[in-house]
Amino acid sequence: MIEWSDEDLMIRDAVRGWIEAEVRPQSERLESGELPPYDLIRSLYKTFGMDELARSSFQSRLEREEAGTGAGGQDGEDEDGGARGGNAAMSMLPVIELCKVAPGMVSAMGVSLGLAAGTITKRGNAEQKRRWALDLLTFDKIGAWAITEPNSGSDAFGGMQATARRSGDGYVLNGSKTFITNGPYADTIVFYCKLDDGSQPRDREILTFVLDRGMPGLDQSKPLRKMGLHSSPTGELFLNDVQAGPDRLLSSGSGSGKESAKQNFVTERAGVAAMSLGVIEECLALSVDYAKKRELWGQRIGDFQLIQLKLAKMEVARLNVQNLVFRHIEMQRAGRTPTLAEASAMKLYAAQAASEVAMEAVQLFGGNGYMSEYRVEQLARDAKSFQIYAGTDEIQVTHIARDLLAR
Structure with a gap:
């Protein structure tokens, strides 16, 4: 996979339109903490039918498990209720697009769905899945891990x-x-x-x-x-x-509890690459626009080579992280789960790239970049968290190195 398909782009544009209408107008209330993100996430689910998709997938998978003809995560379905590789856009593109505006919404959504619901669907019996997992998969209820x-x-x-x-x-x-x-x-x-x-x-x-x-x-x-x-x-x-x-x-x-946690670390760390891509794309778009409009000494700042260097490095980061996302999608389509070391490598690079790009965007904007009005300030603060949660950079290095030394 080297680019999004036409169908993917249609979905992206639809999600982007919803975000412009529903999320951006609420960005100040979200940022202040006045507005918890959950009603907006439920609106996203209902608007794009994600709740009904999760419900039907859950029911069919549970019926197969009880009939003894399949188990969770087999027969082409993921443990979190989605089709394995069936529609990558519906799992990745909302993450990327939301992270351009409110990365925290993705964290809230991902923990409830991928970690809380994911653990129950992987480790629970049929009764436990009915009791707790379905309401989390449809986002009728909120989960914590x-x-x-x-x-x-x-x-x-x-x-x-x-x-x-x-x-x-x-x-x-x-x-x-x-x-x-x-x-x-x-x-x-x-x-x-x-x-x-x-x-x-x-x-x-x-x-x-x-x-x-x-x-x-x-x-x-x-x-x-x-x-x-x-x-x-x-x-x-x-x-x-x-x-x-x-x-x-x-x-x-x-060992069951420890093993389930390690599986979730893989899911969480791989997801950070998509989150990072959203931040990088938004910072790059804002920086290019600002470099075209902002003038110093009678010319736009985009004509200065030091500014061009910043933009070029942002584009390199965008391409590299996008390729990590594409690789992850192809692995899902092939039915392969990343190893812990692979997921750690994805997270380490993508998180550092997002943080560096966001800080360079602040620098490019100068004094304006330090003001919340220009949004790169918020994105820089948000991106820094990618290097800390789901395992710090230092922990990612340890997991990668251990895998290399064990070969």
Whole structure:
């Protein structure tokens, strides 16, 4: 794949038109945190039939599983309810286009769909999928994926302190989570913790539970203030003796919780490439337009070679990240999932490219670039987050290098 098809471009233009009509007019309210993004995301789903597509795909897949003729993720379907490679535009183009205006909306949408719903569809039984997954896949409910803790950011598994203690046939959960996307508003929470069985803390089994908003002992904080991604509410979770029955435990068994988290890391990191492409394309378009209009010493700044160098490097970054996105689409069509190292390499390069392009755009705009009116200021703050969440740049390097050294 070297370019979007005519059908892809039609979908892109339709999504772009919806964004211009529905999202851009609300950008200030989204950026201030006054407007949570969820009603806009639901509008996107309904406008393009994404909710009905997810519903029909979910039902057909579940029927095949119960009949014993197929399992989730087989027979040409992804675990999150979409057709594998069937229509790349409907999965990638909305991400790219939304990130030109409000990257945080994509984070909120992706965590609810790809991580929360994705974990339940991969690890849950039929009853659990009906109970929780479908409402997340259609975005009738909001999901959160809770793994990060105050003292175990990059060491997510080894440093995890949240615990599950057996009590009768159920469990008692305790602990806290931080930097949780959708945390303040989530209806359904996929919660990772360690089984408190008396063994050494770092050696304990990772368990995964599904929790509901309003459960006794579960507190969800107000949105945290942060540098960027203001259209993506982020919060903390506090669990104090939360009672969880065995019906809330996903796929028990040694290593299952850790394995499901690693699979989600692949999904999340590969998705950052599409998010980065949106930011890069918008920064480049804004910079080219500004370079044509802004004049110094009687000529447009685009005629100066240093400005041309900035634009040229932005275009190189755009092409490279776009090619990463195209490669990922082709892998999906071929039924192949990226390895953790491949996904880490995609994220490392794309996130750095987006951050560098956005900062160069601020520099090109000069004093205006430092003002929120010109939007590159917001995009620069948002792009920086790509190098931190879903694993920092340093963690991506570790995963890539380990894979290379193990060959």
